[in-house]
Amino acid sequence: MKSITLNGKTVIPGTARGLALVSHEPLSFWGGYDWKTGEITDRRHELSGQIARGKILALPFTRGSSTTTAVLLEAIRAKTAPAAIITTETDFFFALASVVADELYSTPLPLVALSESDFGLLRSGDDVEIAESGEVYLKRNA
Amino acid sequence: MTLSLSTHDQAMLRGDFGPATKMAMTIVVRMATVAGANELLSIVGAHIDSTVYIGDAGLEFAEKLAGLGAKVSVPTTLNVSGLDEHHWQEWSVTNDWARQAHRQMVAYQSMGTIPTWTCAPYQAETKPSFGQQIAWGESNAIVFANSVLGARTDRYPDLFDVCCAITGRAPAIGLHLTENRAGQLLLKLIDIPTELQRRDDFYPVLGNFVGKVALGKIPVIDGMTFKPDDDQLKAFGAATASSGGVAMFHIVGVTPEAETLEAAFQGHAPQQTIEINMDTLRESRRALTHTDDDSLHLVVLGSPHFSLAEYARLAPMIAGKKKHPDVKFLVTSSRAMTQFAERAGYVQALKDFGAQITVDTCILTSPMLPKEIQNLMTNSAKFAYYAPGLLNKKIGFGSLQDCVDSAVAGKIIRDESAWNE
Numbered sequence: 140m141k142s143i144t145l146n147g148k149t150v151i152p153g154t155a156r157g158l159a160l161v162s163h164e165p166l167s168f169w170g171g172y173d174w175k176t177g178e179i180t181d182r183r184h185e186l187s188g189q190i191a192r193g194k195i196l197a198l199p200f201t202r203g204s205s206t207t208t209a210v211l212l213e214a215i216r217a218k219t220a221p222a223a224i225i226t227t228e229t230d231f232f233f234a235l236a237s238v239v240a241d242e243l244y245s246t247p248l249p250l251v252a253l254s255e256s257d258f259g260l261l262r263s264g265d266d267v268e269i270a271e272s273g274e275v276y277l278k279r280n281a
Numbered sequence: 282m283t284l285s286l287s288t289h290d291q292a293m294l295r296g297d298f299g300p301a302t303k304m305a306m307t308i309v310v311r312m313a314t315v316a317g318a319n320e321l322l323s324i325v326g327a328h329i330d331s332t333v334y335i336g337d338a339g340l341e342f343a344e345k346l347a348g349l350g351a352k353v354s355v356p357t358t359l360n361v362s363g364l365d366e367h368h369w370q371e372w373s374v375t376n377d378w379a380r381q382a383h384r385q386m387v388a389y390q391s392m393g394t395i396p397t398w399t400c401a402p403y404q405a406e407t408k409p410s411f412g413q414q415i416a417w418g419e420s421n422a423i424v425f426a427n428s429v430l431g432a433r434t435d436r437y438p439d440l441f442d443v444c445c446a447i448t449g450r451a452p453a454i455g456l457h458l459t460e461n462r463a464g465q466l467l468l469k470l471i472d473i474p475t476e477l478q479r480r481d482d483f484y485p486v487l488g489n490f491v492g493k494v495a496l497g498k499i500p501v502i503d504g505m506t507f508k509p510d511d512d513q514l515k516a517f518g519a520a521t522a523s524s525g526g527v528a529m530f531h532i533v534g535v536t537p538e539a540e541t542l543e544a545a546f547q548g549h550a551p552q553q554t555i556e557i558n559m560d561t562l563r564e565s566r567r568a569l570t571h572t573d574d575d576s577l578h579l580v581v582l583g584s585p586h587f588s589l590a591e592y593a594r595l596a597p598m599i600a601g602k603k604k605h606p607d608v609k610f611l612v613t614s615s616r617a618m619t620q621f622a623e624r625a626g627y628v629q630a631l632k633d634f635g636a637q638i639t640v641d642t643c644i645l646t647s648p649m650l651p652k653e654i655q656n657l658m659t660n661s662a663k664f665a666y667y668a669p670g671l672l673n674k675k676i677g678f679g680s681l682q683d684c685v686d687s688a689v690a691g692k693i694i695r696d697e698s699a700w701n702e
Contacts, residue, residue: 170667182669205418208438209335216338232438
């Protein structure tokens with residue numbers, strides 16, 4: 140078992156734990172995330188067909204449509220959202236969905252930003268824990 | 282960095298202007314803090330993308346604000362809704378969807394907005410002018426406002442646009458600020474024939490490639506030998522905002538902040554230079570087609586919404602012709618442009634051809650299309666990009682003329698001559 144601790148920047152504070160689902164390709168949630176199931180549905184994306192519900196989803200940032208926020212908000216309400224999202228920079232679209240979920244339902248989604256080099260250490264299937272402070276703990280079967 | 286608020290901002294935040302303004306200001310302030318803004322700035326207009334009906338959460342958000350008595354404080358246009366209020370029964374929209382989508386329309390209309398119901402608010406008389414600060418949602422509208430009009434908005438998502446409209450304030454970040462509007466990537470056109478640059482299908486193809494390489498950065502296109510019109514720029518911008526996250530581009534000699542290459546980069550050096558040749562474009566064009574057969578059920582035009590000039594181009598192309606009986610031909614547009622088109626006689630020309638028109642919405646935001654419609658053809662990179670994931674449909678891309686010819690033939694046909702070596 141290999142353990143790594145990464146110092147992330149808290150975008151929206153919270154704690155979460157789950158298996159990582161990682162891509163280095165940006166994603167639009169509109170046309171890319173089915174909020175009824177949590178499936179990634181952008182058929183041109185490398186994560187197409189994966190279920191992100193309950194996972195720690197790692198994407199560099201959002202692409203495309205300004206409706207990404209609305210789709211993530213629906214997913215948070217429907218409990219089909221990832222457990223947390225890790226990005227490489229503060230992503231305004233994800234952050235807004237989390238802030239509005241907090242205002243409406245008191246269920247903010249934890250968001251953390253990592254440096255590009257730290258982000259590059261993440262692998263799908265890693266056991267990832269996110270702390271309120273923004274620290275990201277990775278565990279991987281060596 | 283801390284956010285400093287004016288006394289008026291603080292009064293809004295305290296609730297002095299009512300609970301809806303308080304809720305909107307709370308969200309503006311929280312997001313300004315997340316984005317690292319120093320202050321808020323005043324906007325002169327807004328465009329609300331949150332009108333697109335997605336599900337209960339978006340509706341609850343809209344009805345909560347409306348129920349608290351929200352009113353916009355600046356002229357505010359509305360994006361497409363989930364419903365063509367007058368023609369939805371001609372399509373596969375269910376009663377349940379229609380009821381929910383209509384509730385969302387009512388909520389946003391109650392806030393004193395202008396019910397434009399269009400993704401192309403820059404076609405309306407209320408469009409902003411050069412240098413004005415605005416808060417717009419809708420990715421294609423954002424990129425058009427910044428790049429073509431020279432108005433200033435950051436890339437705002439749904440739900441935030443309405444908060445800015447209510448408070449009249451936006452974080453002083455990103456593309457609101459001159460220094461962040463400089464080009465970052467240089468894209469040089471190499472030996473691209475001027476004849477190809479005149480064609481409508483050149484722009485979605487170029488935009489699809491530019492978006493993929495630019496992602497969230499500001500691309501500068503150099504080497505154009507033809508001056509594109511607003512519809513060509515609309516198609517280009519929508520493509521860059523779909524395949525990437527482009528919120529602003531420059532085209533040297535064309536867009537208002539790019540009179541020269543140096544002006545486009547504000548005197549800085551490009552971070553990267555990429556050459557675009559015919560092979561690049563042919564590959565990008567191929568990638569827009571997401572089907573390998575020529576069967577066709579629906580030709581769909583108007584993403585972003587069809588303009589009056591596009592109606593005027595289409596009308597003579599279809600004059601004296603009839604679409605194939607097994608193919609539907611749909612144009613999605615705004616009420617305003619369609620009314621002008623009606624007076625000009627273009628709508629009658631479309632009806633004679635056998636076309637249908639949908640206003641207020643589009644195939645991506647309203648569940649209009651029945652199951653038996655599986656194979657689509659379009660001239661829009663945005664439709665081509667999103668239809669497979671959102672609608673689970675196959676899509677072929679072609680020029681406006683290809684779309685008309687295919688509708689008549691009853692199968693996807695394309696004139697390849699302009700794209701061949």
